[in-house]
Amino acid sequence: MEETSLHKTETKEFRGRWIEYVHNLQDHICNELERIDGKAKFLEDKWEREEGKGGGGRTRVISNGSIFEKGGVNTSVVHGRVTDKMRSHLQMDGATWFACGLSLVIHPLSPFVPTTHANWRYFELHHEDGSVKDRWFGGGADLTPYYLFEEDAKHFHQTLKNALDPFGKDLYPLYKRQCDEYFSNKHRGNEMRGIGGIFYDHVRPAGEEDAERLLSFQIANGNCFTEAYLPIVNKRKDTQWNEKHKHWQEIRRGRYVEFNLIHDRGTIFGLKTNGRTESILMSLPPTVRFEYDYQPKEGSEEAKLLDACLHPKEWCTDN
């Protein structure tokens, strides 16, 4: 069967499995984060898109935890007619669309525990009769430390690589490079907001069987997240920090804000097309500092982190 002539019922069943996985993953990640934090709990805001537009989401926010100062683990299942804005901004051509994904950002209180972001999404474009015209997966995970611990960077990258490798040894190097390129502040000489991870988009199935393979690929990515991030949290959560460390964390958080509001396609498109503002901007850090032309001292730990953001490194040395 041609990819482009899929029956509605078949893709409905496929979508259903992805939606179910995304909601289970949301539960799993929130549970794990609450368990490690030990103090704060996620609060859920269920929302629906305004009348005439389809779907809604579950925004789950944690704040003022013992470890996590602010974080969100959000899911949404949305659909609608393709608008002119989508056609011009996203080069999307079709009659209707469907999207379902999970998006998370975690900002720890301690400057020694890195911030992380991850997102896994599935998108469909339909013909007027509802049959699938185009569909793809996108996603990735990345790490934003304030102090560089090479063993943490290696662990994070290696865990992602281990999840990707069964689907092709070429994937990790490609998606790692795409991540380095995407999450960079072009207005600051391509300074990355952190030490990267993986990033992929428009990963299209070649047919029904391939769609199953890509669903497994996407699930493998989602499943490895807690394994990639939580051991780092555990290792760094009890390190003592002072005002100087906090100051540097807040300066770097400023770069995070700059990237998200100036360059991040999802954020800008969401805000300009009447997305749910509070769910989109939950990604912004809780406290932030902007200083004129701030430069870390040469040879300092802060300068070492900045250097890693300016010069992407290969963190996985073994195959």
Next chain:
Amino acid sequence: MEETSLHKTETKEFRGRWIEYVHNLQDHICNELERIDGKAKFLEDKWEREEGKGGGGRTRVISNGSIFEKGGVNTSVVHGRVTDKMRSHLQMDGATWFACGLSLVIHPLSPFVPTTHANWRYFELHHEDGSVKDRWFGGGADLTPYYLFEEDAKHFHQTLKNALDPFGKDLYPLYKRQCDEYFSNKHRGNEMRGIGGIFYDHVRPAGEEDAERLLSFQIANGNCFTEAYLPIVNKRKDTQWNEKHKHWQEIRRGRYVEFNLIHDRGTIFGLKTNGRTESILMSLPPTVRFEYDYQPKEGSEEAKLLDACLHPKEWCTDN
């Protein structure tokens, strides 16, 4: 003489007078702000555009003052060939261009002293032979209080109106409305970042005589700034504030960041066309807070300010 066939020497002399005024105004404003602050001094960074591009600027930054936590009063005199990006993004058609202006943003420490922003600029587009093809003035000033004192809002607006009225009674209402429309966070239901002021752009002279009139108009605007802002600083600088007031100020500063990075045309264009990043982003507040779905208590002073940002008011009742 046709506006479009101005001699190079004539416009050079005109430009020269504007450049001289802008630098004098920078000195004047910096001196006045230093005088009232009594502690901090402006530090100057002189910069030049990279090789092959013309001009440069004087970035003057104040920080950690007794009143002013962070501020910049910047001038630049820049010129160059019209690039493809300028053609497509700014709908600018010509061979070369010239721009000179002053841009300032002042973020006080106290939540009771309002933030202010002002900008006055002059732009020329030239034919290949250097004669003027098009030219215009733009500018304005606006106020961003964290607590609403109606008498302050009235004083600020009335001072701007008094400067504009000699050039046409229709100008203040028009430029006031343009300011309300421009400085609004469209992704937050058109919530303004403050209580406005005036904003104008592409104000073109009809001929040589009219250019002189517009130069006087622009100078009247620049001259009235200290009179509009400093009396408010003096009135509010000694008001005691606490952590609760600071928290609200930092939440509102978050909205300031959102506007500048998501919507402000000058900021976005500057950053995407290799403008001087540190000079452009000096506008960002020193400490900022982002909380999920923060809402001030009904009937509170914070809610009163928010209401004024959501529903622009007429602050000048007399003519």
